[in-house]
């Protein structure tokens with residue numbers, strides 16, 4: 081029987097909550113920083129970059145995140161980042177990933193929406209050919225940029241409508257960014273067939289999650305960890321099978337949770353709430369998806385069968401056709417059997 085980290089490394093997975101820019105590896109950040117020599121606070125040296133990715137609080141995290149967004153200056157940068165993110169996901173046996181991209185932030189920095197969408201689409205198709213990974217897009221509104229960003233994100237989603245686009249989200253800070261104001265944009269996105277997956281309950285309380293459900297028609301919740309403070313919400317999420325996209329290390333590194341041992345993941349699972357395990361912004365948080373599965377296994381005291389079940393839970397929460405879900409689940413089951421020998 082292989083040890084758990086080895087088992088996790090080989091386990092077929094899907095990832096549902098991982099950010100495009102937030103996944104820029106130190107090597108990619110260094111390459112982008114070198115291209116824009118001297119005009120960025122982001123260090124090119126991987127050691128210095130690790131220190132740069134130490135956050136005082138969530139607001140500081142967003143500030144650092146946006147400084148990395150500034151490194152993405154043209155469509156070539158977008159292509160390079162996307163293809164490299166796919167390589168890293170595939171290296172971890174990710175078969176399918178719903179990658180959150182924030183078109184507004186790039187268009188706002190001068191990359192035309194059409195060029196941005198062409199770059200991510202071309203990189204997505206090349207990644208499928210090169211690495212065998214299926215990528216789909218969530219276009220998210222950077223909440224800190226408010227309603228103008230909501231309007232432009234919706235426009236880009238509906239006007240460009242890249243083939244890989246399947247969902248519409250809302251990221252950035254929650255404090256000072258109430259969810260109800262974004263209802264008109266989510267209504268139009270959902271009417272156009274996009275799935276609703278806003279962040280909520282990451283840095284604010286359960287009421288933000290209720291708003292995301294009631295006002296934005298959320299089908300999944302990004303993070304949603306403060307649901308543990310509201311038993312009625314826990315019961316609602318469990319009864320309606322509304323999955324939370326949980327990112328344990330992210331919550332500790334952005335100071336949303338004091339430590340992994342205090343992370344509410346066990347309480348969420350005990351309440352019967354469906355969860356998927358995700359990495360969010362892996363290099364920024366010094367983690368990987370495999371590391372997050374190992375964290376979940378420790379917090380939930382899982383054996384390989386339990387870890388394989390976690391992977392299947394993420395497949396169940398994915399916006400994938402049933403036949404595709406069955407195919408990935410069959411791979412997970414076959415792997416579990418082979419690893420047991």
Ligand SMILES: O=c1[nH]cnc2c1ncn2[C@@H]1O[C@H](CO)[C@@H](O)[C@H]1O
Nearest residue numbers: 099102145182220221222251252361
């Ligand atoms: O953990 C997170 N919570 C909220 N937003 C995040 C997180 N990680 C990355 N972003 C990104 O920060 C952008 C700010 O412009 C948001 O759009 C979101 O995509």
